[in-house]
Amino acid sequence: MNLWMRKIAVALIAVLTFGLYTPTYLIADEENNEVVSPKGHDHSEIDVEVVSNEDDEDIDVISxxxxxxxxxxxxxxxxxxxxxxxxxxxxxxxxxxxxxxxxxxxxxxxxxxxxxxxxxxxxxxxxxxxxxxxxxxxxxxxxxxxxxxxxxxxxxxxxxxxxxxxxxxxxxxxxxxxxxxxxxxxxx
Incomplete structure (x- = not known):
């Protein structure tokens, strides 16, 4: 996931949950360009869901x-x-x-x-x-x-x-x- 897409996803989730939850799995380690996982879990499925949600949001904006x-x-x-x-x-x-x-x-x-x-x-x-x-x-x-x-x-x-x-x-x-x-x- 591109850095700007991760930042947008973090901001959207934070806004939608009124800041009560921040998705730490989307925060990137900028030196290594890797996604930081808080408990060592594989969050590749979640990343795919976030990308598809952003595509849906782009379609919603256009519509x-x-x-x-x-x-x-x-x-x-x-x-x-x-x-x-x-x-x-x-x-x-x-x-x-x-x-x-x-x-x-x-x-x-x-x-x-x-x-x-x-x-x-x-x-x-x-x-x-x-x-x-x-x-x-x-x-x-x-x-x-x-x-x-x-x-x-x-x-x-x-x-x-x-x-x-x-x-x-x-x-x-x-x-x-x-x-x-x-x-x-x-x-x-």
């Missing part, structure tokens, strides 16, 4: 963020737009948002990462931002833009930006066709 992203998107659309594009959004855009979240959060400490609660209304593009609660810095910004293509009509262009390139590059998630008529304002 939680995906569910919040869906809620924020439907809030942004409002009832008039949601009625028409919700099915297509759930089938095409939402899985791509989930993939983007996995990519974005793989290098982040997810215990301090949150999603903004209020999408922009009117004609604003913001659906939600992913940000670090400690530094208050944005990690990624998820947007939807209205595109009016001549002779085609209106399209909703879903994309995101990341802090690595100073939020300049558009990473496209997909598009949903609206109609030739102008869509209502967001959250209407």
């Amino acid at each position: 939680t963020f995906t569910e919040k992203a869906k809620q924020q998107s439907l809030t942004k659309f409002g009832p008039k737009i949601s009625e028409k594009v919700e099915v297509e959004f759930n089938q095409i855009i939402l899985p791509k948002i989930e993939q983007a979240l996995v990519t974005i959060l793989e290098n982040e400490d997810t215990s301090y990462v949150s999603i903004t609660e209020q999408p922009s209304n009117g004609y604003g593009e913001r659906i939600f931002n992913i940000y670090n609660e400690l530094t208050k810095e944005d990690i990624a910004k998820f947007h939807v833009r209205r595109d009016n293509r001549p002779l085609e009509g209106y399209w909703f262009n879903f994309h995101y930006h990341v802090k690595e390139d100073n939020f300049e590059t558009h990473y496209t998630l997909g598009e949903i066709y609206w109609d030739k008529n102008t869509p209502p304002k967001w959250m209407a």
Whole structure:
């Protein structure tokens, strides 16, 4: 088990048990890179359980963020737009948002990462931002833009930006066709 994974496991168990129990079998002897066992017992089975629990926690974080992203998107659309594009959004855009979240959060400490609660209304593009609660810095910004293509009509262009390139590059998630008529304002 990597050193940082052991530290996270110790911290999580300590927090979950309110500090009443600290798993000493996970504390590493840093000089020898070995796990210290208090009574000489073999704890390899326990190590495997901890790794699988952390994998489950990563999946839970992604599924939680995906569910919040869906809620924020439907809030942004409002009832008039949601009625028409919700099915297509759930089938095409939402899985791509989930993939983007996995990519974005793989290098982040997810215990301090949150999603903004209020999408922009009117004609604003913001659906939600992913940000670090400690530094208050944005990690990624998820947007939807209205595109009016001549002779085609209106399209909703879903994309995101990341802090690595100073939020300049558009990473496209997909598009949903609206109609030739102008869509209502967001959250209407």
